[in-house]
Amino acid sequence: MADVDEDEVRERLKSALWFSIGKIVDQESLDRNRNATPQFIAALTDLVWHQIETIATDLESFSQHAGRTTVTTDDVLLLARRNQDLYALIKDGIDKERAKRAKGKAKQRR
Structure with a gap:
């Protein structure tokens, strides 16, 4: 029974991803006066889905290696270490x- 629920959730997530990617592709197609086929959107969705799965697996592995059960920002930075621009953006955001x-905590102490 749990497998059915997990499969259903996975399919709903894939559908939501397909819908979101479709909206982005449609807008870009309009902006650039180009056409994109449903097959292109499906292939792009599949590519993004596999990237998400790979990233999730890597993040879980990093946190487990560190002896944690929760993924932290350190794990995300470790994942982005080979892409200097992405690393800098994430590090800046963090x-x-x-x-x-820290500023909010300082105000609370006053």
């Missing part, structure tokens, strides 16, 4: 969020 949280 630093800004940490600064914002």
Whole structure:
């Protein structure tokens, strides 16, 4: 019974991904005066889905290797280590969020 629920959730997630990618492709096609076939959208969706699965597996492996059960920002940074631009964007976002949280905690202490 749990397998059926998991399969159903997986299919619903894939459908939502297909819908979102379809909307993005349609908008880009209009902006660029081009056409995209449903087969292209399906192939792009499949590619993105497999990337998501690979990333999720890697993040889980990194956290398990560190002896944790939760994925942290350190795991995400480790995943992005080979792409300097992506790493810099993620690191900047993390630093800004940490600064914002620290500022909020400082206000609460006053």
